[in-house]
Amino acid sequence: MASLVQRLYRIFVPPEPPKVKAEVEGSSNQPIKFGILGAANIAPPALIIPAKSHSEVIVYAVAARDLQKAQKFAKKHGISKVYGGSDGYQQLLDDPEIDAIYNPLPNGLHFEWTMKALLAGKHVLCEKPFANTAEEVRQLFDLAEKKELVLLEAFHYRFHPAIQRVKSILDSGELGKIKSVDAKLTAPAGAIKPSDIRFDLALGGGSMMDMGCYTMNCIRYLTSSNPTSVVSATALPLKSANVNETKIDRAMTATLALPNDVIASLEVDLAMPWEFFPPKLFKVWVEIKCEGGEVELLNFVLPTLYHSIKVSNKAGGTTTKRVEKIYKFADAHLDDPSKALGEDWWLTYRYQLEAFVDKLKGRTPQTWVTREDSIANLQWIENVYEKAGLGSRPKSNYVLPVE
Template sequence: MLGAARIAPAALIKPARAVPDAMVAAVAARDPERARAFAARHSIPRVHPDYDQLLADPELDAVYIPTPNGLHARWTLAALAAGKHVLCEKPLTSNEDQAREVADAADAAGLVVMEAFHYRYHPVMARVRGLIDEGAIGAVRHVRATMCFPLPRFSDIRYRLDLAGGAMMDAGCYAVNALRLIGGEPKVSSARATLRSPGVDRAMTARLDFPDGATGELIASLWSRHLLGLSLRVTGDAGWLRVFNYLMPGMYHRLTWHSGGRTHRERVAGESTYTHQLRAFVSAVREDAPVPTSARDGVANMRVIDDIYRAAGLAPRK
């Protein structure tokens, strides 16, 4: 682990206890004292004094990178140069150009880089994709993804421009990924940002056009009148489908779909999204299994994010 991040216990430490082929063997943090306390609290056997020395550890196969957004590219590239596979928190990088550099480096090294869109690995998303592919709601005409949660602590790093912050980066990246899962690779037709400070969005809305004529809508926020929104809705020419809490379906979710005059409600069994994600990462490293949130997919996701910022009159993150 590069960093003793708040997300790490849920995202990696607890899942590793459920995945026999994974072990959290070492941690480093900017504050060595914090790293030692974190390691003691979570029974991590080794503490390195800094990130570089952790990456030089020959006994580690892979690294998890939960650093602030603006540091993802730097440390993912350093990990690849050190011969390590990478599980990197979303968004993969600060912009499309950085994502392409990461993807090229991963390909050249023959190493796995996986962007941690954990929700993609829960069985409910396979069920959603299956219903659409089998024509349960007909041809897709419109997709709407919301990713809103309240973060009124404006000193949080997610509001810092120098660390590639903003609602589009931290929340909107999920919505973009979900829209692409359903509709393919879109073009951004319009976007509107609500700013917290110059260049930093606390909320973003966007409209998109998909190659087959379907349209998309994105609502993302860290602080707006949309206090909480975690839904994905797909409208087809023969029905509709909705997932409530597509982000953390292992905690609670509801899949509802309507077709032929009938409404169906389902719960799809599964473990924590993070446990499913870690299993997929281990399979990619051990067995070269493909992953849907690869570095190359991250390039496409960052392209849309950059285009949304431009359409809203803002510069992509640096």
């Protein structure tokens, strides 16, 4: 508990980062100025708070449809430039001072405004999932590559040493061949209102698009493979007087076949009924069973708050068990001490920001989410929806202008 309190304090009150000297305008030492599309609740933990401890980042501007909302948001978070109204997003993109865009808009708006940001010559960090269809993700990367711009899907958990430690255990062969993977991510009933955008089909809603993109990504990442088929998929609809949408999944369970006879299962739920015996409000873990043991990571999404890596090794006829907690790369059993990146209070988003800035500065990031990874993740989300009988989320109406 004491270490948790200390980490939380450092997250919100980080040490003063070293000053960056940038005497020459346009030099590589110039800090990166970010613009935020929308005054979203995710923006503070995902960018604003991590930026406080990064000497090369300035959160420079925010835009919202509602000017007063943007002004209030900017005042609260110390953002100097504000755009608002029906043209606010485009005005922010047209600001020559801005280098990179953070796009936390609803899923159904990711494609349009990431495309427009790339057309404006901005690098983009976009919340997951990138778009509503895999084909749209391909178009995003095609444009980014044509413009020579950095584009990253914000799977922040991938940048934390905890999940990377689990993968290194699996890759080492310590536990033998992977047999099965089970990833679960749920929220308790009442935490998300029926009127929430997560339940709006036009905006790319549904539990598989929201929490499901994490579980799908985690399964693919830890097994270093893509599924070969969706064996089964069952969606549970949202039962609410405020929602009458038959293609929206409140919850989804799916079973996937992977290469080498690996079976994976996922469970996501935006309103999981409360369980009292034993008490359980949510599920946030991934469990991997192997021929020679198993490993479980509790809280793979937000490990900075708390997590545990439980390893059971059955080698030699006896079972040995251990628990690891990895908050920074210095504790991740690395062969190269020079890669001991981070602090124990760094959020997953802070590790992600470090990688994004490294990429923009021409440095090699500690890890990355590639074009192929992002396309495949959304393709298999679409495949799950297809198997469940709901179909893909609707494509964006935005059309790339002809040059």
